[in-house]
Amino acid sequence: MTALLEVRDLRVRYGHVEAVRGLSFSVGAGEMVALIGPNGAGKSSTLNAIAGLVRPASGSVKLQGRELVGAPAHATMAAGIVLVPEGRAILGRMSVEENLVMGAEARPWPAGREEAQAAVEQQFARFPSLQRRRHALAGALSGGEQQMLAIARGLLARPVILLLDEPSMGLAPQLVQQIFQMIADIHRAGTTILLVEQNARMALKTAQNAFVLERGEIALHGPAPQLAADPRVQAAYLGGDVEAR
Amino acid sequence: MGQQALNGVFVGSIYALFAVGYTLVFGVLDILNLAHQAVFMLAAFAALLLVADAHLPLWAAMPLAVLFAGLLGILLERLAFRPLRGRADSNISGLISSLAMGTVFEAIALQIFGPDTSRFPHGTFPDRLIRIGGASASLLQLCIIAISVVLMALLTLLLARTRLGRQIRAVAESPRAARILGVNVDRVIAAAFFISSSLGGAAGVLFALAFNSISPDVGRSVELKGLAVIILGGMGSIPGAVIAGFALGLIEVFTVAGFGSSYRDAVSFAVLFVVLLARPRGLLGQAAAREA
Numbered sequence: 001m002t003a004l005l006e007v008r009d010l011r012v013r014y015g016h017v018e019a020v021r022g023l024s025f026s027v028g029a030g031e032m033v034a035l036i037g038p039n040g041a042g043k044s045s046t047l048n049a050i051a052g053l054v055r056p057a058s059g060s061v062k063l064q065g066r067e068l069v070g071a072p073a074h075a076t077m078a079a080g081i082v083l084v085p086e087g088r089a090i091l092g093r094m095s096v097e098e099n100l101v102m103g104a105e106a107r108p109w110p111a112g113r114e115e116a117q118a119a120v121e122q123q124f125a126r127f128p129s130l131q132r133r134r135h136a137l138a139g140a141l142s143g144g145e146q147q148m149l150a151i152a153r154g155l156l157a158r159p160v161i162l163l164l165d166e167p168s169m170g171l172a173p174q175l176v177q178q179i180f181q182m183i184a185d186i187h188r189a190g191t192t193i194l195l196v197e198q199n200a201r202m203a204l205k206t207a208q209n210a211f212v213l214e215r216g217e218i219a220l221h222g223p224a225p226q227l228a229a230d231p232r233v234q235a236a237y238l239g240g241d242v243e244a245r
Numbered sequence: 246m247g248q249q250a251l252n253g254v255f256v257g258s259i260y261a262l263f264a265v266g267y268t269l270v271f272g273v274l275d276i277l278n279l280a281h282q283a284v285f286m287l288a289a290f291a292a293l294l295l296v297a298d299a300h301l302p303l304w305a306a307m308p309l310a311v312l313f314a315g316l317l318g319i320l321l322e323r324l325a326f327r328p329l330r331g332r333a334d335s336n337i338s339g340l341i342s343s344l345a346m347g348t349v350f351e352a353i354a355l356q357i358f359g360p361d362t363s364r365f366p367h368g369t370f371p372d373r374l375i376r377i378g379g380a381s382a383s384l385l386q387l388c389i390i391a392i393s394v395v396l397m398a399l400l401t402l403l404l405a406r407t408r409l410g411r412q413i414r415a416v417a418e419s420p421r422a423a424r425i426l427g428v429n430v431d432r433v434i435a436a437a438f439f440i441s442s443s444l445g446g447a448a449g450v451l452f453a454l455a456f457n458s459i460s461p462d463v464g465r466s467v468e469l470k471g472l473a474v475i476i477l478g479g480m481g482s483i484p485g486a487v488i489a490g491f492a493l494g495l496i497e498v499f500t501v502a503g504f505g506s507s508y509r510d511a512v513s514f515a516v517l518f519v520v521l522l523a524r525p526r527g528l529l530g531q532a533a534a535r536e537a
Contacts, residue, residue: 053424077427089422091415098411105408106427157427 003062004029004192005050005081005161010059010069012045012216019045021216022059027161032183032193034203034224036237037213043196044086046213047163050194051083052076063160077106080160086169086196088150092139096130096149099138103153116156123152144175151182161192168199180206200237204228212237248380249502250495255386257494258393259452263467264474264486265397266444272417272481273437276339280321280347281445281471282464287350288314288446289453289463290358297366307450314446318438321346326438327431347464354461362458370454389451396447397487400440404483413437417481473517479530488528 003026012020020042027033035043048054050061052073061069063079071079091099100123104116124131127148133141138149147167154162167183168176180202187193187206197203204210204224212220212233220227227233263285270278291313295306325342329335373384404410412433415423420430452467453459474493478485493513500512520528 051425053421072429073424074427074429077425083425085425089419089425091418091422093418094411094414102411102415102426105411153426 002029003027004031004064005194006060006062007046007050008060008062010046010049010061011057012042012049012054013057018057019216020049020056023213023216023218025211025218025221027192027194030190030192031209032187032195032207034195034197034207034210035213036197036200036203036210037219038236039198040215041213042216043213044165045216047083047085047165047194047196050076051081051163053083053085077157080107080158081163082106082154082157082159082161083163084150084154084165084167086165088146090138090141090146090149092137094138095135096138096141097134099149099153100124100130100156103156106157109158119156123156127152143170144172144178147171147175147179148182151179151186155186155191159191161194162186164193164195164197166196166198168197168202176202200233201228204233204238247378249498251377251380251382251386253495253498254491255382255390255455255494256497257491258390259448259455259490260467260470260474260493261487261490262393262396262444262451263448263471264478264490265400265483266441266448267471268475268478268481268483268486269400269413269437269441269444271475272483273413273434274326274339276326276336277343277472278321278326278438278441279340279344279468280325280350281441282468283347283350283354284314284317284321284442284464285445285449285452285467286459286461286464287317287354287449289449289459290354290363291446292450292453293363293365293459296369303369303454307447310450311443311447314449315439315443317350317446318440318442319435321442322435322438326434351461351464358459358461360461362460364457364459365454385454389455392447392451396444397483400444401483403440409433409436470513473514475527477517477520477527479527482527482529485527485529 005027007026008024010020010023011018023046035046037043045054049056052071052075055070059069060067063081066079068076068079091102100120104120109115124134129145130149130152138146141149151167164183167179171179176199183193183195184206195203195207204227207224210221210224210227211218212227220230220233228238267278267281288310292306292310295301295309296303321343325346326339329338329342332338370385374381375384375387404414412423412428413436415426415428416430416433423430470493474489475486477493478489496513496516497509500509504512
């Protein structure tokens with residue numbers, strides 16, 4: 001599999017604290033890769049650096065062979081790196097529809113405005129609960145609906161790679177299942193995904209490959225099912241028994 | 246009564262136009278641009294130069310002066326605001342640096358035009374009186390009301406319906422969310438300054454025409470009124486600024502008619518005080534806090 005996204009020796013510093021310490025990994029076209037690990041392991045910092053929200057201290061981030069390290073967020077977005085961030089970053093004072101339109105306007109559409117509008121309608125057809133609240137302020141949606149909106153908005157930006165940061169955070173268990181089902185569907189439809197999750201069990205179930213981050217470095221990596229069976233992963237992230245739940 | 250109302254709407258339309266630009270930048274950056282009044286003044290002088298020295302007709306001079314004001318806004322953003330962005334104290338430092346830029350603009354105007362009042366040449370605008378019911382208004386007054394209303398309507402449409410408008414509102418709500426959506430935040434802020442200063446400049450030209458007097462300190466008189474209007478309307482709220490602008494104009498005119506001109510500002514600011522006691526966020530202020 002050729003690497004779509006290639007991260008080499010990435011370092012992110014906040015003052016004297018080094019959050020990401022020389023991280024290297026790659027994501028192949030059409031692949032879904034999970035980054036798991038404890039709080040403060042540097043997972044979100046890695047995504048933010050790839051998306052251009054944080055300027056890395058050093059390293060390389062290449063998308064389809066093109067160097068993007070240090071580029072601002074609007075440039076990484078233009079290249080096709082689309083982030084659905086932790087906390088969702090919904091524009092609460094805008095309507096649901098306007099949030100989606102902003103997603104569709106993030107990158108140009110080959111056939112122009114009509115195609116973008118048709119894509120917005122497609123997302124409404126896919127998420128009937130958003131369709132019902134299309135003119136409501138996005139801030140009035142429930143947490144699960146906001147997460148759906150954030151993902152739908154990200155898809156409308158036509159990602160070359162979709163970065164999902166903690167999509168299950170703060171959601172009820174039933175909704176977590178639903179969101180992960182949705183992520184699996186999006187992947188199956190051909191979108192390359194880099195997923196950061198605290199919920200290691202669901203992440204390892206959904207992704208093909210995974211990296212375990214600890215203190216800004218890769219502690220373990222491999223195919224997701226293999227990692228899920230690894231006793232070290234089970235002890236640290238899966239509560240000791242992966243099959244029992 | 247009708248005459249006073251008409252005069253109030255006339256004065257209020259200029260206040261509102263000045264204030265919508267003022268509040269637009271506040272909404273986007275959370276910073277008061279204290280040089281807004283200096284842009285107002287320089288645009289008036291620019292129009293005067295174009296009419297009196299370059300002998301352009303007013304209909305050509307006004308758009309050029311407004312464009313000049315917009316470019317001044319971009320300059321202002323580059324020099325007084327962008328270098329300070331991201332600092333923890335950017336609110337207060339931006340306030341001070343814009344105050345400094347405003348003072349520099351005034352000093353330049355003082356050097357070029359001197360401290361005396363300048364006036365448009367006679368006949369710049371046709372002197373015609375129009376009767377509406379029991380009231381009468383000059384053609385100039387009616388044109389000023391019409392231009393102000395049209396410009397404010399265009400701004401409202403731009404913010405509600407266009408891509409740039411959505412981007413401006415996104416940056417106003419959360420610069421981080423806007424960045425995540427691929428918005429070039431620096432460019433959008435520069436665009437907001439261009440629009441804001443264009444509107445401030447248009448208000449300056451209309452004010453100068455209305456009272457046929459321009460001096461380097463002409464913006465000072467409107468500055469405090471503009472601030473009152475945006476606080477009264479709710480900081481960052483465009484419709485709030487429009488409503489409050491017209492309200493202040495009407496209050497002023499009726500106060501002068503009822504109690505004499507010495508009470509004008511006292512009553513206006515007393516109303517501001519009372520409204521803020523009842524509604525601390527102003528008439529249409531946003532309850533939601535802005536995200537970092």
